[in-house]
Amino acid sequence: MLPDRIRRVVQRLSRLPGVGEKTALRYAMFLVTADEAIARELGEELMTLHEHVRRCEQCGALAEVRQAERLLCPVCLDPRRDDSLLCVVARVQDMMAIERSQAMPGRYLVLGKLLSPLDGVGPGELPIAELRSRVKAGVKEVILATPPSVDGEATALLLARELSDLGVRLTRLASGVPHGGELEFADQITLGRAIDGRRKLDP
Amino acid sequence: MLPDRIRRVVQRLSRLPGVGEKTALRYAMFLVTADEAIARELGEELMTLHEHVRRCEQCGALAEVRQAERLLCPVCLDPRRDDSLLCVVARVQDMMAIERSQAMPGRYLVLGKLLSPLDGVGPGELPIAELRSRVKAGVKEVILATPPSVDGEATALLLARELSDLGVRLTRLASGVPHGGELEFADQITLGRAIDGRRKLDP
Structure with a gap:
């Protein structure tokens, strides 16, 4: 029909x-x-989307193709960003979510994938050399902002080990009960993490 | 970003x-x-979608543009269809739903809109002349398959009046509890219609 x-x-x-x-x-x-x-x-x-949008040469996020320029995304092009703070994310979408929070003044590295033994993604497929060279260029803190999942935690742990000799501060996003979330409906792992990561209240 | x-x-x-x-x-x-x-x-x-797909000249459904042919949809082109049965629907999507049922051996007319005083659609915007001329060409029954909504009912009633002088059989799709539906959750109008339209069971 x-x-x-x-x-x-x-x-x-x-x-x-x-x-x-x-x-x-x-x-x-x-x-x-x-x-x-x-x-x-x-x-x-x-x-013509793929002719005009490519991966940023520096961070792996999305960049618009322009003539006579290195192919860089808006964040990498922004001179006001803090070069000493590097946020490592799994996907461009995660970077965008963090950007929306306006709480990350530094730069990014998009991994593009997570360590995943079941899907055959091993350490060799993560951009570890790239990450190390960016850290050596003057980064003081690396936020390992991979998701709080099994693969995300494993990837963060691997990257932390790979960077341990560089003397850089390594951090991980806090995990806990989301804003507006009900304790009653939070799962036990989330609540366990929220308790482990509890913060001192200074009134 | x-x-x-x-x-x-x-x-x-x-x-x-x-x-x-x-x-x-x-x-x-x-x-x-x-x-x-x-x-x-x-x-x-x-x-190039709109260059290749246009409204069927006869029924208003979708037809692929081909050279040296009248612009007709697959149903209008099918010689095995019953020319004496005409099903009037509001939208191409409704026609496709009816086709999927494989219970309508006749031909179609797609109105493209329903009578809707609130949206400023009056009788003048319905293809009444077209419908009358198709009926006169040998149609014995017109199924007014506009939806069982206020606008759909009003449109069916108007078309029925416009065709009343042509001596054609006019029918409307049965309205009632859908297949697999629970009586408990059926609204009162649906249940009312299901009772009004009840059928004799001949065991």
Whole structure:
């Protein structure tokens, strides 16, 4: 019943994360029945997306391709950032979440992956040499901001060992009950960490 | 923090139905970090979507543009369809849902809109002349398959009146408790309709 062309659009839309065939069909029907410019403009952007956006040469985040420049992301290009503080994250999305908090004045390194024996990701696939050379260039503190999961903890521990000879301060994000969270509904590991990491209150 | 290019992709993805900024960002991050072909292929399809898919000249559903042919959808092109049965639906999506049921052997007319005084859609915007001319071409029954909503019922009633002089059989989809639905959780209008439309059981 559907033209082949729509079938193909549906199939390609369903490659998006969390998009099944039903959602893809909903998007496709919208795109084909809505104003012609909506599909065309989105199509144009996507066709050339990878020509215009690449990994930042320095931190691995996203950078816009410009002529006659090193390929650097907005954070690496920002001269007001604190070069002595380096935040190591697993994914660009994590970096963006931290940026939204406006609590991290330093620079980043995006690992791109976490140590994961089950998925066959070993220490050799982490950018350890890159991390060491950035630390040696004047970093005083490395925040190992990998997620508080099994793989994230293992990666943080490995990186901490790899950096231990450089005399740099190593920290990890606090883990505990989230803002607005109910103690009643917090899982035991989170509560255990919240208790272990309790802070002195100075009234 | 995000390159302008990504911001633009996010903004354009968030035009999709039900996609907020967070989901759009998730899609954009996937597209920019996944294989280059995924964004490019989707982009190509979308850029030229409206050149290749148009409204079927006969029923208003979706048709693929081909040379040297009337622009007809797969259902209108199918010679095995029953020309004496016409199903009137509000949207292409509704037609597709009915097609999936495989219970409608006839042809379609897609209205494209419903009577909606609040949105300023009056009788003049419905394809009544088109519907009458299709009925006159040999249709014996018109299923007014607009949705069982206020606007859908009003539209069905208006179309029924407009067709009343043509001596065609007019029907409406049954309304009642859906398959697998619990009586306990059915709303009172649905239950009322299910009782009004009850069928004799012949054991």
